[in-house]
Each structure stands twice: as structure tokens, then as C-alpha cells.
Amino acid sequence: MYRNHILFSIDDSSLKAGVKDVENIFKSELAKLNLLDEVNVLETGTLGFFGKGVCAKVYPENVIYANIKPADIPELISEHFLKGRILKRLVLQSKNTSQIDLNYSKRIVLEHSGIIDPENIDEYLGVGGYEAWEKALTSMSQDAIIKEVKDSGLRGRGGAGFPTGLKWSFTAPLKAPQKYFVINADEGEPGTYKDRLIMEGDPHKLLEGIMISSYAIGATKAYIYVRGEYKLSIERLNKAIKQAKEYGLIGKNIFDSGFDLEIGIKVGAGAYVCGEETALIESLEGNRGNPRVKPPFPGVEGVWQKPTVVNNVETIANIPSIIKNGAKWYSEFGTDEVNGTKVYTIMGDVEVPGLCEVDMGTTLREIIDNYGGGMKEGKKFKAALVGGAAGVFLPEKLLDAKMDYNSLKEYSAVLGSGAILVMDESADIVEMLGSILKFFKHESCGKCSPCPRGNEILNKIIKKIIAGKGKEEDLDTMINVAEAMAKTSLCALGQSPIMPIKTAINNFREEFLAKNKSKK
Amino acid sequence: MYENILNKYQPDKDNLIYILHDIQDNDSQNYVSEEAINAVSDYLDISQSHIYGVLTFYSMFSVKPRGKNIIRLCDSPPCFLKGSSKLYKKISKMLNVKNGQTTKDGKFTLELVACLGVCGNAPVAMINNDIYADLTEEKIEKIIKKIDKGDDNVS
Numbered sequence: 001m002y003r004n005h006i007l008f009s010i011d012d013s014s015l016k017a018g019v020k021d022v023e024n025i026f027k028s029e030l031a032k033l034n035l036l037d038e039v040n041v042l043e044t045g046t047l048g049f050f051g052k053g054v055c056a057k058v059y060p061e062n063v064i065y066a067n068i069k070p071a072d073i074p075e076l077i078s079e080h081f082l083k084g085r086i087l088k089r090l091v092l093q094s095k096n097t098s099q100i101d102l103n104y105s106k107r108i109v110l111e112h113s114g115i116i117d118p119e120n121i122d123e124y125l126g127v128g129g130y131e132a133w134e135k136a137l138t139s140m141s142q143d144a145i146i147k148e149v150k151d152s153g154l155r156g157r158g159g160a161g162f163p164t165g166l167k168w169s170f171t172a173p174l175k176a177p178q179k180y181f182v183i184n185a186d187e188g189e190p191g192t193y194k195d196r197l198i199m200e201g202d203p204h205k206l207l208e209g210i211m212i213s214s215y216a217i218g219a220t221k222a223y224i225y226v227r228g229e230y231k232l233s234i235e236r237l238n239k240a241i242k243q244a245k246e247y248g249l250i251g252k253n254i255f256d257s258g259f260d261l262e263i264g265i266k267v268g269a270g271a272y273v274c275g276e277e278t279a280l281i282e283s284l285e286g287n288r289g290n291p292r293v294k295p296p297f298p299g300v301e302g303v304w305q306k307p308t309v310v311n312n313v314e315t316i317a318n319i320p321s322i323i324k325n326g327a328k329w330y331s332e333f334g335t336d337e338v339n340g341t342k343v344y345t346i347m348g349d350v351e352v353p354g355l356c357e358v359d360m361g362t363t364l365r366e367i368i369d370n371y372g373g374g375m376k377e378g379k380k381f382k383a384a385l386v387g388g389a390a391g392v393f394l395p396e397k398l399l400d401a402k403m404d405y406n407s408l409k410e411y412s413a414v415l416g417s418g419a420i421l422v423m424d425e426s427a428d429i430v431e432m433l434g435s436i437l438k439f440f441k442h443e444s445c446g447k448c449s450p451c452p453r454g455n456e457i458l459n460k461i462i463k464k465i466i467a468g469k470g471k472e473e474d475l476d477t478m479i480n481v482a483e484a485m486a487k488t489s490l491c492a493l494g495q496s497p498i499m500p501i502k503t504a505i506n507n508f509r510e511e512f513l514a515k516n517k518s519k520k
Numbered sequence: 521m522y523e524n525i526l527n528k529y530q531p532d533k534d535n536l537i538y539i540l541h542d543i544q545d546n547d548s549q550n551y552v553s554e555e556a557i558n559a560v561s562d563y564l565d566i567s568q569s570h571i572y573g574v575l576t577f578y579s580m581f582s583v584k585p586r587g588k589n590i591i592r593l594c595d596s597p598p599c600f601l602k603g604s605s606k607l608y609k610k611i612s613k614m615l616n617v618k619n620g621q622t623t624k625d626g627k628f629t630l631e632l633v634a635c636l637g638v639c640g641n642a643p644v645a646m647i648n649n650d651i652y653a654d655l656t657e658e659k660i661e662k663i664i665k666k667i668d669k670g671d672d673n674v675s
Binding site: 012013016049050051187188189190191192193196227228229230231266267268269270271272283284285286287288289345346347348349353354355385388389419421423427431432435436438439442443445 | 532533534535536537538540541566570573574577578579580581595596597598600601602633634635636637638639640641642646649650651652653654
């Protein structure tokens with residue numbers, strides 16, 4: 001019986017900070033003091049914040065230590081694990097709050113992230129993992145699963161917010177020799193890395209979601225399309241799939257139900273447009289990632305012209321809990337109109353960049369103050385770019401707006417992918433927009449003409465404005481061009497620039513105009 | 521010479537991107553050569569032009585020889601806000617290369633890339649397979665110097 005558990009956060013950022021060395025020294029120090037059978041040293045996924053070096057959480061005290069250096073270990077062990085006193089100088093703190101709230105009580109998709117070892121299926125089973133899969137496969141019909149998901153009100157978390165159950169219901173009744181279920185893990189929206197953290201922190205949860213979803217639509221083959229840059233995600237998913245196979249959770253005739261399922265991983269090679277589902281399908285087939293003309297929609301003709309459902313990682317990580325606890329349980333999260341939680345990544349000028357999972361409808365102010373540790377160095381908030389490059393600039397007056405699909409619509413804004421890039425008063429909105437437009441120009445695939453041509457024009461204008469040579473009419477031209485692109489482009493890439501352009505110009509018009517005066 | 525790599529995969533077209541990654545990762549100049557394209561074309565029975573089209577579509581691939589080390593500096597909005605353009609100038613001056621160019625000694629290639637998904641630690645760069653985060657001009661200079669000396673263990 002262990003007296004304490006210490007969980008080291010293993011992610012890209014802590015690996016770089018030398019977590020493995022710290023962990024080894026920690027273990028050898030424990031051994032010296034004969035504490036190895038009293039203190040259990042474990043590894044877990046990310047704890048939810050970054051730039052804090054090696055971090056570890058200690059139970060049962062629930063204390064988070066940050067920036068642990070090898071030199072701190074003797075003191076940490078002697079204070080916390082021998083004397084039972086919390087070593088205050090290493091506790092994760094920010095200037096505005098004494099301790100960062102990680103909101104574990106209200107988590108769904110990240111409920112185990114930072115608690116269990118993501119590379120060990122037994123730990124996932126130990127917290128009730130794969131119970132939903134067993135329940136779905138042995139006691140629920142496909143229709144019953146789809147109804148439950150529909151009733152839960154779950155909507156796609158990739159950005160568009162399409163109702164998940166409804167999407168499934170188009171494909172489920174189709175008769176086809178083969179159907180596919182595909183996970184879109186080509187997370188390329190600048191500022192968005194929630195899916196990476198879900199895959200790194202709790203890969204089995206995603207797998208369980210995939211199993212249930214594939215069964216619901218009748219797909220016997222599932223793919224996870226992961227962007228090539230996510231090395232750790234790919235490694236952990238591969239391990240998780242191998243373990244699930246060994247435990248008979250996938251494969252042939254699962255739980256004697258007669259249902260077969262194979263899950264494979266496909267790796268991208270760096271193209272933002274592949275986040276668009278038809279482009280993703282093209283890429284998965286080994287082609288250039290050019291979007292297809294819709295209709296036919298992937299639900300009818302997707303991978304190799306077979307019915308295919310494509311869902312986002314976060315969306316599907318919600319499925320096991322919905323099936324296990326029911327739609328009614330799920331509807332207790334969120335607002336009256338929009339159910340569930342949302343995972344946000346918070347970055348930019350905040351004290352503690354990281355991620356959080358909160359109820360739909362949580363305000364921007366709450367997210368920044370409670371989960372981002374407040375504004376960096378107490379500076380004044382100027383704007384937040386919410387939803388990545390295809391997102392919107394929210395000004396100070398919208399700090400108290402509820403963040404969910406419906407409420408944001410009132411302000412002509414969108415929730416998007418969940419990226420929150422916070423900017424303090426020193427940020428230059430015009431140059432930020434310049435950076436966004438440069439990104440779109442670079443990523444435009446060239447399949448349809450409005451998108452590459454439009455992005456070219458937009459870049460010319462914004463460069464002119466940044467150089468101080470713009471005119472006021474240029475702002476209207478930008479909006480007109482972007483609106484035309486939105487109406488005529490084939491996919492969401494060309495339809496997106498209007499969002500940041502309109503919200504930047506409408507909320508910060510004076511800044512665009514001031515560019516001219518300041519440089520004259 | 522590509523057989524060892526090709527034989528690891530079923531000759532299906534949907535393995536193309538996997539195969540190209542593998543070939544490039546094992547190439548001393550970090551690119552996919554015409555010879556490699558021909559070999560893949562034979563193995564998968566797809567045209568050279570299709571493979572060339574795929575290679576030039578995705579930013580992680582190159583059809584030109586590149587340096588031993590590839591510095592992929594993110595310049596998407598979150599890194600831009602945190603000063604990625606200063607880093608670009610610094611690296612560019614230090615190595616005397618611009619975006620997409622390789623140093624004369626063939627050691628480094630500098631590439632500006634889109635979001636690497638490590639935005640909580642912006643600004644970031646990926647050098648070969650490793651992420652370097654919370655970068656400053658001094659930090660990136662040190663890292664590059666260390667790699668230049670052949671020390672792979674840089675933190």
C-alpha cells in the first residue's frame with residue numbers, strides 16, 4: 001500500500017525539460033531513503049499547462065509541483081515525502097491565483113488525462129475503461145446508440161459544430177459492402193493542440209469512442225488520420241491499438257457479437273487543408289489533399305467511394321461517457337441549449353498557457369482568469385483570437401460573452417476549434433491579421449480559383465496597410481473580397497478569411513486607420 | 521537500394537505517404553530523389569507524376585536535397601505574436617540562408633512552417649524530429665551551435 005503517488009507529466013514539453021532524468025534521480029533518491037515501497041512513481045499524460053518545465057502531481061494531497069530540477073529533488077523528498085510538508089517554493093502558482101484550477105470534477109474527455117498512465121491499458125480498464133464498448137456491443141442496437149448520441153446533443157468539436165448523431169444517421173442505414181469510420185486528427189488550426197493532448201493523455205478513450213462509433217454506423221474499418229508532426233501521438237496510439245488487439249477489444253468477432261473491427265493509423269505530411277474532411281479522405285488514399293466537390297458527401301461516398309463518417313478527436317472522446325452514463329447525464333453539462341464541455345487551449349499573453357475542459361457557455365473572462373492564470377504580468381487585455389486562423393477577434397467588451405455555438409452566433413462569432421490566443425495591449429492587431437492572411441495564402445491548395453486568387457489579393461492589401469500606404473477603402477475591399485471567397489470557394493479554407501478580417505476590422509478599425517497616419 | 525524500405529509495406533496506393541516519409545527519413549540529404557520516385561512508382565504501379573504531385577503538395581516533403589538538419593520554424597499567428605519573426609531574422613543571419621535554403625556546408629536547411637501544435641510554448645521550432653519551445657534569440661543560437669558541433673543532446 002503506497003502512502004503517496006507522484007505522477008510525472010510526460011509530454012513534448014516536459015520531455016524537452018528533462019523529465020526522464022528528473023524521474024530517475026527521484027527514484028534513486030527514494031531508494032536511498034528506503035521509500036520506494038511507500039511512494040509510487042508514475043508517468044502520466046499532460047497535466048494541462050506548459051512552459052513550466054518538469055511537472056508532477058502528488059496524491060493524496062493533490063499538489064502540483066512545477067519546474068522541478070534535479071537539484072530540487074533531495075529537498076522535495078525530504079520536505080514532502082519524509083516530513084509531510086508541502087514544498088511551497090515549487091508549487092505551481094501564478095500571480096493572480098494561488099493555484100491553477102484544473103477542473104477535474106467537470107471533465108469528460110480529459111477526465112483521466114494526467115491521472116492514468118496513457119501507455120497502459122490496465123490503468124484505463126481500472127478507471128472503468130471499455131465498459132461503454134462492452135455495453136454498446138452486447139446490449140445496444142445501432143439505432144439505440146445513434147438515438148442516445150442524438151439525444152445527448154453532442155455536436156462536432158472540430159469547428160463546424162454539426163450534430164454528431166445526425167451525421168451518423170445518414171450513413172448508418174446505407175447498405176454497402178464496406179463502410180469506413182475516420183478520425184480527423186489532422187489538427188492544423190494555428191493555436192489548436194487539444195486533440196494532440198487527448199491522444200497523448202488518454203489514447204484508449206479515443207479508441208473506445210472509435211469502436212462504439214464504428215459499430216453504430218456499421219463500419220468494420222476505422223482509420224485515425226494523424227498529422228505527421230505529432231510523433232508522440234502516433235507512438236501512443238500505435239501502442240494503444242496493439243494493446244486493445246491483445247485484449248480482444250478489436251479484431252474478429254468481438255465479445256462473440258459477430259462484429260469485426262480493424263483500426264489503423266494514417267499519417268499526414270503537413271497540409272492544413274487536409275483538416276477538411278474530403279481533402280483528408282484524398283490524402284488518406286495516397287493523393288494530394290485537394291478537397292472534393294460536395295455532394296456527394298463523405299457520408300455517402302467517402303474513402304474509396306464507400307460511405308464514410310469523419311469525426312474529430314474531441315467529439316469521439318465524448319462518446320464512451322455518453323454511452324456509459326446516458327444522454328440525460330450528458331445534458332447536465334453546458335448550457336440549456338448547448339450540452340457538454342469544451343476543451344480549450346489557452347496561449348499568448350497569459351500567465352499559464354495550457355489547456356482546460358470546461359462547460360459549454362463558460363465565459364472568456366473565466367477561462368483566462370481561472371485556467372490561464374490571468375493576463376501575463378497583469379497587463380491589460382486587448383483581444384483574443386478564438387478558433388485559430390479561421391477564428392474571430394473578440395474585443396474586451398465580449399469578455400463576458402458565453403462561449404458556446406449559439407451564444408457566439410449573436411455576436412457573429414464562432415467557437416471554432418477551441419484555440420484561445422490572448423493578446424495584451426501591446427499586440428498589433430493589423431500585423432496579427434497579416435500573419436493570419438499569410439498563413440491562408442500559404443495553405444491554399446489551388447484546387448478552386450477564388451481561394452488562391454483571393455488570398456493573394458488580401459495579402460497585397462494587408463501588406464500595403466502594414467507599410468502605412470493603405471487607404472480607408474482598402475478595408476471595404478478586403479471585406480468584399482473575403483465575402484466573395486466565402487460564397488464561391490469549394491471548401492472551408494477559402495470560406496474562412498472573412499471571419500478574422502471582419503472581426504478585426506469591425507472591432508479595431510481605428511488601428512487600421514492609425515497605421516496610415518503613423519507612417520506618413 | 522529502396523527495397524528494404526518498400527518491402528515493409530503492402531504495395532497499396534494508400535501507403536504512398538508512409539513510404540515517402542520512410543524514404544525521406546532515411547535519406548542523408550533529407551529528400552526524395554528522382555531515383556526513389558522511380559522505385560516507388562514501380563512498386564506501387566502508380567505514375568511518377570502522381571508521386572511528384574504528392575511530394576510537392578505536402579510541406580514535410582522535399583524533392584530537392586536538403587541539409588543534414590532541418591530547422592522548421594513556425595510562423596503561424598501564436599508564434600508570430602511571441603516574436604517568431606525575430607527568430608527568423610536571427611537564424612537567417614546566423615546561417616546566411618533564407619526560407620527554404622540550405623547552408624553551403626550542407627548542415628542546415630531553414631524552413632518556415634505552419635503551426636506545429638505546441639502553441640502553449642510559443643515560439644517553437646522543430647529541428648529534425650525534436651521540438652524546441654519557448655525560444656529566444658539567445659536560446660536558438662545556442663541550440664544551433666550545439667547541433668553544429670554534432671551534439672544531439674540539446675535541451
